[in-house]
Amino acid sequence: MRLTRKRLCSFFIALYCLFSLYAAYHVFFGGRRGAPAATFRVLRKGAAPARAWRGREQSSLESEEWNPWEGDEKNEEEHRVKTSLQILNKSTKGKTDHTIQIWGKAAIGLYLWEHIFEGLLDPTDVTAQWREGKSIVGRTQYSFITGSSVVPGYFSIDVDNVVLVLNGREKSKAFYATQWLVYAQNLVQMKKLRHLAVVLLGNEQCDNDWISQFLKRNGGFVELLFIIYDSPWINGMDVFQWPLGVATYRNFPVVEASWSMLHDKRPYICNFLGTVYKNSSRQTLMDILKQDGNNKLCWVSAREQSAWSAPSPPALCSEASAVEHSLVAASRNK
Numbered sequence: 184m185r186l187t188r189k190r191l192c193s194f195f196i197a198l199y200c201l202f203s204l205y206a207a208y209h210v211f212f213g214g215r216r217g218a219p220a221a222t223f224r225v226l227r228k229g230a231a232p233a234r235a236w237r238g239r240e241q242s243s244l245e246s247e248e249w250n251p252w253e254g255d256e257k258n259e260e261e262h263r264v265k266t267s268l269q270i271l272n273k274s275t276k277g278k279t280d281h282t283i284q285i286w287g288k289a290a291i292g293l294y295l296w297e298h299i300f301e302g303l304l305d306p307t308d309v310t311a312q313w314r315e316g317k318s319i320v321g322r323t324q325y326s327f328i329t330g331s332s333v334v335p336g337y338f339s340i341d342v343d344n345v346v347l348v349l350n351g352r353e354k355s356k357a358f359y360a361t362q363w364l365v366y367a368q369n370l371v372q373m374k375k376l377r378h379l380a381v382v383l384l385g386n387e388q389c390d391n392d393w394i395s396q397f398l399k400r401n402g403g404f405v406e407l408l409f410i411i412y413d414s415p416w417i418n419g420m421d422v423f424q425w426p427l428g429v430a431t432y433r434n435f436p437v438v439e440a441s442w443s444m445l446h447d448k449r450p451y452i453c454n455f456l457g458t459v460y461k462n463s464s465r466q467t468l469m470d471i472l473k474q475d476g477n478n479k480l481c482w483v484s485a486r487e488q489s490a491w492s493a494p495s496p497p498a499l500c501s502e503a504s505a506v507e508h509s510l511v512a513a514s515r516n517k
Contacts, residue, residue, distance in 0.1 A: 278322060279319060279322055279323060279324040280322040280323065281322070281323045281324070281344065282323070282324045282326070282342050282343070282344065283323060283324070283325050283326075283342065283344045283345070283346060284325075284326045284327070284328070284340075284342040284344070284345050284346070285325065285326070285327045285328070285345075285346045285347075285348065286328060286329075286333060286345060286346070286347050286348065286363075287327060287328065287329035287333075287348045288329070288333065288347070288348055288349055288350070288359075288360070288363060289348050289349055289350035289382075289384050290350075290431060290432070291348060291350075291382065291384050291411065291425075291427070291428055292327070292329055292348035292382070293329070293431040294428030294429060294431055295348060295382060295428075296316060296327045296329075297431065297437060298428060298429065298431075298435075298437050298438075300318050300320070300325060300327075301318075301437060301439070302316045302317070302318040302325070302327060303316050304316045304327070304329075309432075311330060312330045312331045312332040313328070313330040313332040313333065314328070314329050314330050315327060315328045315329075326342070335362060335363060335366035336366065340370065340375055340376070342376075343376060343377040343378065344376075344377060344378045344379075345367065345376055345378070345379050345380075346379075346380045346381075346382060347363060347364075347367060347379060347380070347381050347382070348381075348382045349363060349364075349381060349382070349383050349384070350383075350384045351383050351384060351385055351386060351391060351393070351394065352384050352385065352386055352387070353386075356384075357386075357393050357394075360383075360394075361393060361394075364381075364394070364397050364405070367379055367404070368397070368403075368404055371404045378406055379404060379405055379406060380405070380406060380407035380408070380409070381394070381397075381405050381407070381408050381409070382409045382425055383408060383409065383410045383411065383425075384411045384427075385410045385411050385412045385414060386412070387412055387464050389412075389413075389414060389415070391410065391414065391416075394408070395416075398421070398422075399421065400421060406421065407421055407422075407423070408421065408422045408423070409423050409424075409425035410422065410423070410424060410425060411424075411425050411426070411427050412427075450482075451480060451481050451482045452480050452481060453480070453481040453482075454481055454482040454483070455468065455472075455481065455482070455483045455484070455485065456483075456484045456485075457485065457486070458485070458486045458487075458488050459485045459486065459487055459488065460488045461488070465485075469483075469485060
């Protein structure tokens with residue numbers, strides 16, 4: 184009797200060990216292999232759909248490009264990227280190597296801060312005379328100030344690096360912007376500022392010569408210039424082209440970068456959403472897009488207006504010329 188009990192216990196122990204080994208093998212090595220089969224068994228309830236699915240499944244399995252775990256791998260990669268960014272933010276939290284202040288004296292400054300840096304402003308009232316915000320990107324701390332109370336000589340300066348956002352589209356605006364540049368020049372000479380960059384809303388007729396004397400390559404102090412609209416000065420070294428952005432006063436939402444936005448192939452090489460006035464550079468832009476089927480390369484949504492009397496700007500100095508150059512480059516790469 185005792186011998187029979189020992190054999191029975193040994194049998195159950197051996198059976199338990201075998202079952203444990205099988206379960207471990209199934210969990211660690213058979214998870215992916217069993218997923219398609221399980222799905223296939225569920226779909227087998229209907230005969231006709233099952234046969235159609237088997238045909239599609241077989242043809243898909245025979246294709247070398249098909250990957251049944253592509254969605255899972257994409258989600259895992261996206262999760263790893265988000266985790267890496269979180270780790271970076273935690274590791275650099277409270278540790279900054281550089282401090283940069285942005286002085287926003289043009290509406291494009293709001294586009295820079297709210298849409299590119301995705302920063303917040305206090306107070307939120309757009310009519311406030313003084314608005315400010317802070318943001319940390321990597322190991323650099325950025326701060327932003329704007330409003331009618333931001334006047335040369337009437338606010339404290341406790342940074343060495345400044346980005347000055349100016350409007351130079353018209354002569355009156357350029358005169359006001361020059362006063363800011365003279366003020367910044369005095370700060371550099373007094374060693375209160377070390378580095379200065381300018382984001383400039385340029386002139387569509389390329390009448391930007393007034394700022395050339397302030398560029399460092401011409402003996403001035405502006406190390407970097409980011410200019411809106413096309414310009415023959417752009418060289419990718421100290422003068423760069425800058426996007427016009429969006430009309431912030433129309434309350435366009437801030438679009439957060441997504442995985443597909445950063446990694447998927449873009450269906451268009453350019454896009455335009457705005458008002459088109461007659462005899463303006465935007466009208467020239469529309470004419471260019473209609474040539475040789477270029478409008479199929481770009482996404483366009485235009486609103487026509489007739490109230491405009493300014494002459495068409497010359498080549499190399501307008502919104503249209505920059506798009507024309509892109510279209511020519513794209514056609515050459517086909």
